[in-house]
Each structure stands twice: as C-alpha cells, then as structure tokens.
Amino acid sequence: MSAPVNTFKAALKDGHTQFGCWMGFADGYAADIMGTAGFDWLVIDGEHAPNDIRSIRDQLIALEPSPSHPVVRVPIGETWMIKQVLDVGAQTVLVPMVDSAEQARDLVQACRYAPDGVRGVGAALARATRFSSVPDYVETANAQICLLVQVESKAGIAVLDDILAVDGIDGVFIGPADLAADMGFGGNSADPEVQAVILGALEKIRAAGKAPGILSLKDDFTQQYLQVGAQFVAVGIDVVMLAQTARDTALKWKS
16 A cells, blocks of 8 residues: 555646645634635645644644645745654645755755655654555655745745756745845735746746746736746635635624
8 A cells, every 4th residue: 555646746747727725724623614615725834824733733634535635834944844744644845935956955855765865764653654554655655745845035036947957846836925025025026026026937937847836816916827837826815814704794784
C-alpha cells in the first residue's frame, strides 16, 4: 500500500486551473464547513492565523472526506516545521518568503526522505502513514509531496529565474501584499507598477513549466492573472467573508 495520490499536484501537472480559498479560523469545525463549499483547494494558514500543529492536524482530519485539497502554509521555511506538517498528514506545503534558489533547494530537501532529502523517518508515530498501516509510505511519499514556494519580495523577483530552475518545486505563488510593501507601496498591490511585476512574474513561472499561483479578491485582477497563466488561484478568505457578510447584514437591518 502506497502513499495516497496527491490529486492537487496531479491537477497542476496536467495544467488544470485550481480555485481555492484561505482559511484563517484555525478551527476544525470551520474547516469542515469550508470543505463543503466546493473549492479545489483550501489553505490552512500557519503564518498569519493562530494555528499550531494540533489545530493543523484537526483541520486536515476535518477535510479528509472533502473534495477540497488541503494546502498547509507553514510560518517560515524551517525543516522541523515542514517535517511536522508532513507527519500529521499534509501532502502540499506552501512556504512564504522564499528569496533565493538556495532556500528553494533546502525546502525540496526538507520535503523528501533520504537519500533524496533530509525528512526524518518517524513512520510509526505519523498520521501520514495511518500509524504504520500504509507499509510503503516511506518509499512512495516523495513523489506525492507538492511543494509551493512564495516569492513576495524584490529580492525574490530578482532571482526568480534561479528559483524556477530548482528541481522539485511544483509551483510558485506570488504574494501581492508583501511584494507591494517591499516595493514601497504599503499594502497597495493594485498599484500599476506592482501589477506589472506580478503579471510578468506569473508569465515567467508558467513559461518555466511551473504552476503560477496568487491570492486575488478582486474579480478584474483575477481575470488578468488567469489570462497570463495563473493556475492555482485563491479567490477568498473565510475570515473576510464572515466579517463582510456579518457587517452587511447588521447594517441592512439597523439602517
């Protein structure tokens, strides 16, 4: 019995566009609800949401029956963090703030068992192996791990070609807000200068044979990103959806 097939990784490889949503509640019940919405993928955010390894595990469990593929964003690209999220069952990892090819190569190593990487073997303890009930997991897991790296700084954009040349990266996600801030525009990713860099980066990623990804909450920008080849696109944030709908409902009746 082998590691489960990563359907999200396969979809990206086949060129299919995947629409996703960010999850920031850090809660299994909320993840269970989001899993019924119909998104192709859902981000369990460990960078800006109040998640820890137990809440990440609980959300992975909640999403297991769902057709929506869970993508775990770690807070930073540390080998020990990646090892933990893989062991609790994540198959797709999103890593923020990747600014060099050296970082990208280290991340590939962190996602793979030896001799191809440095991921520690703890199969008997790992939910990923169904606690040793998947006997061929260690031999087959490497091929099913999907690694997505975030390029979201001027430094990362400057060496994007080098990052794209790293074997083992499945997709590159452009972080619009951080990129805009680093370019001197605060969080205003709508500035034309920022948009030009984003569109150029997405085109370059697609041309290199990697999957380009981005988060976009504005339909007109989303359409532009899709036109230049964006392939995994997050089009919502659960916390924002709740906040906006709650405020609109309160205002509707109070006014």
